[in-house]
Amino acid sequence: MNIGQDMQKDILKVLISEEEISARVKELGEQLANDYRGKDVIVICVLKGACVFFTDLVRNMDCQLEMEFMAISSYGGGTKTSGVVRIAKDIDTSITNRHILIVEDIMDSGLTLSHMKKLLESRSPASIKTVCLLDKPERRECDITPDYCGFTIPNEFVVGYGLDLAGFYRNLKYVGVLKPEVYSE
Ligand code: IMP
Ligand code: MG
Numbered sequence: 001m002n003i004g005q006d007m008q009k010d011i012l013k014v015l016i017s018e019e020e021i022s023a024r025v026k027e028l029g030e031q032l033a034n035d036y037r038g039k040d041v042i043v044i045c046v047l048k049g050a051c052v053f054f055t056d057l058v059r060n061m062d063c064q065l066e067m068e069f070m071a072i073s074s075y076g077g078g079t080k081t082s083g084v085v086r087i088a089k090d091i092d093t094s095i096t097n098r099h100i101l102i103v104e105d106i107m108d109s110g111l112t113l114s115h116m117k118k119l120l121e122s123r124s125p126a127s128i129k130t131v132c133l134l135d136k137p138e139r140r141e142c143d144i145t146p147d148y149c150g151f152t153i154p155n156e157f158v159v160g161y162g163l164d165l166a167g168f169y170r171n172l173k174y175v176g177v178l179k180p181e182v183y184s185e
Helices: 018-036 051-059 111-121
Strands: 011-016 041-047 066-075 081-089 099-107 127-135 148-152 175-178
Touching: 018 051, 018 099, 018 127, 018 148, 041 051, 041 111, 051 099, 066 111, 081 111, 099 111, 111 127
Parallel strands: 041 066, 041 099, 099 127, 127 148
Antiparallel strands: 011 175, 066 081
8 A cells, every 4th residue: 555645646536526525424414313303312423434323314314313433344454345244332322212314424245234233132122223435336235225325436446534445544535546556565
């Protein structure tokens, strides 16, 4: 990998602008607030990728909710899934008979969310739904679709607004496509 010192220079193109993200996140937040108003909902942030989306989304949800954080990953440092899903941090609270909304940055192979849903289902919640900022349906390896989705994108490796390559670029305000020379060996 050839990650440069200037992150803007490593971006080939902006796929989704800051303005487009903010408008869509507001819409999603309003829709979710309407769907969850009056329900006992725990919104779970999947660390680290969803952290930026999560903090914007919950501030657009004008309803009672609790926040929890979980770290689960199917990725090493590269751009392809390893197929290995690992729980690095579990949530701190009981979810029995409570509504669960899982917030994820992107659904790619679908392995991460499918594993996480199975795990949380075994704790008998009232319901489990997923919201992803991005969906790459072309890459799916299991039978799962997000219940709520910000944007459907083509099969390109993207960074920004929480999404990373080897830990970098999460703090970009937009979602962009990296120049191939950045992640080629
Ligand atoms: P899945 O288990 O293959 O669906 O992978 C989901 C996880 O892979 C996401 O939470 C991301 O962390 C990571 N991921 C998938 N595609 C991309 C991408 O284009 N850029 C950055 N991370 C990605
Ligand atoms: Mg992630």
